[in-house]
Amino acid sequence: MYTTRFVLFNHQTIIHLDSEEADRAPSIADIHPSHSYNMHISEKLAEAHRSGKPAFSFEFFPPKTSQGVQNLYDRMDRMHDLGPTFVDVTWGAGGSQSHLTCEMVHFAQTVVGLETCMHLTCTDMAKEKVDNALSEAYKAGCTNILALRGDPPRDTEKWQAIEGGFLYALDLVKYIKAEYGDHFDIGVAGYPEGCDDQKDQNILMGHLKQKVDAGGTFIVTQMFYDVDNFLAWVDRCRAEGITVPIVPGIMPIQTHAAFLRRANGMHCKIPQDWIDALEPIKNDDAAVREVGKGLVAEMCRRIIGHGVLALHFYTMNLAQSTKMVLDELALIPQEGTPTKKALPWRQSLGLSRREEDVRPVFWKNRHKSYVARTQDWDEFPNGRWGDSRSPAFGELDAYGIGLKGTNEQNIKTWGKPESLRDIADIFVRFLQNDLKTLPWSEAPVTDEAQPIKNELIDLNSRGLLTITSQPSVNGAKSTDPVHGWGPPGGYVYQKAYLELLISPALITDLIDRIDRTQTMTFHAVDKAGDLRTNSTTDGPNAVTWGVFPGKEIVQPTIVETISFLAWKDEAFRLGTDWAKCHPSGSPSRQLIEHIMDNWYLINIVDNDFHSTRGIFSLFDGLQVKNLDGPLESSQPIVNGHTPKPIAQLNGTHKMTNGKVFEEVLN
Numbered sequence: 001m002y003t004t005r006f007v008l009f010n011h012q013t014i015i016h017l018d019s020e021e022a023d024r025a026p027s028i029a030d031i032h033p034s035h036s037y038n039m040h041i042s043e044k045l046a047e048a049h050r051s052g053k054p055a056f057s058f059e060f061f062p063p064k065t066s067q068g069v070q071n072l073y074d075r076m077d078r079m080h081d082l083g084p085t086f087v088d089v090t091w092g093a094g095g096s097q098s099h100l101t102c103e104m105v106h107f108a109q110t111v112v113g114l115e116t117c118m119h120l121t122c123t124d125m126a127k128e129k130v131d132n133a134l135s136e137a138y139k140a141g142c143t144n145i146l147a148l149r150g151d152p153p154r155d156t157e158k159w160q161a162i163e164g165g166f167l168y169a170l171d172l173v174k175y176i177k178a179e180y181g182d183h184f185d186i187g188v189a190g191y192p193e194g195c196d197d198q199k200d201q202n203i204l205m206g207h208l209k210q211k212v213d214a215g216g217t218f219i220v221t222q223m224f225y226d227v228d229n230f231l232a233w234v235d236r237c238r239a240e241g242i243t244v245p246i247v248p249g250i251m252p253i254q255t256h257a258a259f260l261r262r263a264n265g266m267h268c269k270i271p272q273d274w275i276d277a278l279e280p281i282k283n284d285d286a287a288v289r290e291v292g293k294g295l296v297a298e299m300c301r302r303i304i305g306h307g308v309l310a311l312h313f314y315t316m317n318l319a320q321s322t323k324m325v326l327d328e329l330a331l332i333p334q335e336g337t338p339t340k341k342a343l344p345w346r347q348s349l350g351l352s353r354r355e356e357d358v359r360p361v362f363w364k365n366r367h368k369s370y371v372a373r374t375q376d377w378d379e380f381p382n383g384r385w386g387d388s389r390s391p392a393f394g395e396l397d398a399y400g401i402g403l404k405g406t407n408e409q410n411i412k413t414w415g416k417p418e419s420l421r422d423i424a425d426i427f428v429r430f431l432q433n434d435l436k437t438l439p440w441s442e443a444p445v446t447d448e449a450q451p452i453k454n455e456l457i458d459l460n461s462r463g464l465l466t467i468t469s470q471p472s473v474n475g476a477k478s479t480d481p482v483h484g485w486g487p488p489g490g491y492v493y494q495k496a497y498l499e500l501l502i503s504p505a506l507i508t509d510l511i512d513r514i515d516r517t518q519t520m521t522f523h524a525v526d527k528a529g530d531l532r533t534n535s536t537t538d539g540p541n542a543v544t545w546g547v548f549p550g551k552e553i554v555q556p557t558i559v560e561t562i563s564f565l566a567w568k569d570e571a572f573r574l575g576t577d578w579a580k581c582h583p584s585g586s587p588s589r590q591l592i593e594h595i596m597d598n599w600y601l602i603n604i605v606d607n608d609f610h611s612t613r614g615i616f617s618l619f620d621g622l623q624v625k626n627l628d629g630p631l632e633s634s635q636p637i638v639n640g641h642t643p644k645p646i647a648q649l650n651g652t653h654k655m656t657n658g659k660v661f662e663e664v665l666n
Helices: 033-037 041-051 066-082 098-112 127-139 169-180 201-214 227-239 256-265 272-281 285-305 320-328 367-373 407-414 420-431 447-461 504-515 561-579 587-598 660-665
Strands: 002-009 012-019 055-060 086-089 116-121 144-148 185-190 216-223 246-250 310-314 465-470 473-477 491-494 496-502 520-526 531-533 541-547 554-559 600-606 622-624 636-638
Touching (some): 041 185, 127 169, 201 216, 420 587, 561 600
Parallel strands (some): 055 310, 216 246
Antiparallel strands (some): 496 600
């Protein structure tokens, strides 16, 4: 049981924790949550066997076009939520796509936060190329390599090593082990049905044993559909003294033609009952996927039932068929199941970010851009941006964080707004899940917003455009399916937070209302950098924290002045990019540009985390007049009268005019 005392001091919540369970020794994962998310693949697979819960993983390959790469990155980001244990990225023959493979590994590991395994082959690979590839993997934070011989080049009938290269995967395993010690977990390939130039299973088993003895720590097999043969092969591996985890390669069925092409290309035996089930429906792709889902899922059940608690899906860079199989196996996290997040935001697994445990709340819906803008930081001690001379305050173009998608795509998504009502409706549709994104949000609204969704919709319908929000949470269990994070046995808390775009005609009255409270702090800034705040400190204000047995309080999400100013640049840039999707001089462009050039971005924190609705009471009776009319003539209505102009703001607020960083830092 816990005895917990809370003290609100200088807008910081101080928590004193006494626990009757303090004498229980916490695990390494409990001491620092991120440790459990950076294990070698072999350790993750061993954990799956200890827990009895099957692990699964995905394979991706480098697309041929830049648009294909971007589409795959978006898909990888979505597939993260399916909960894979790891993903791997293939390697082109001779390193023909080595740069893209390394880029994909970096993206998956650092940006998406997926444990990643990089394929590395011997084919046409000089030692220098291998060294470069291993160095890139190391710098990306990747700690897993799948060491392969690879296929011979298409214009060569027989495989042979180039001068200064490696002859066999065994040589590559030995080299990686000698150069990097235990940094890399080294996977090796297994061939239950033989490979192109060797069908003798006695020879192949001997090669596999040599690779494992040289340092291979897990085995990934080629695709197959003959389960009986695979299970017999696993038993033989164990009899030969091969004890490392074995991960079977699973190829979901997309279409009948693709199924036959891949099976025949890999010389896979197709069971007769599979042929009988698929042949009558071969011209109906939807039916093939549905029947194929059942066949592949039953194959996986037999594998799991034999004690092999891992499945590796060859996705072919597609999601649907793989997801159908995982759904059939009930392996995807379901709504209402306990959470396993180490922190309330998605962790990066990059080399320099493994201990990162604090981020500003402003990038809550812009995870990728935050990682991009902070990628050159040497370390992540407290999630702070330092001063304005830092490279983090450089040109936004250098980080590629502008609005994604083509003009045509974005107009199709958000339409052609010509009034503030149209803009407000876009935000409302997003909150109602009719739209999946906003310029300021990369992903749909989550279940976390459910307790305050009605209030958010009401605000936006009155022309108060919300960007980011979170409800207050007072001691939810760390395993709570919506709000939970961190190791089991803990409790999590958060303050109500609201960030929105607000008309300059409304800002004065809103600030006056905030001043009349005793618990709320705010920062407001316009595009030109006119900063207003009632915060008594420029230091961080924790808006999310957790209390866990045997460890110090964790405060992973903060609000602070300097970070807000860095976010301000990005927020107004995104809105300006949205405006530029429309032709110059068009009503839509003029409307959005007017908002970006004149409105304020304001964040509000209710430091009383017991309060559930106080932050919304600030806006009672506050709305923009004539939402359907010209924007420039819009006037607020505040309890029946028009508020005083901005020039009459309370003089106690910080106001800056181009010297914002100097004031904040000094």
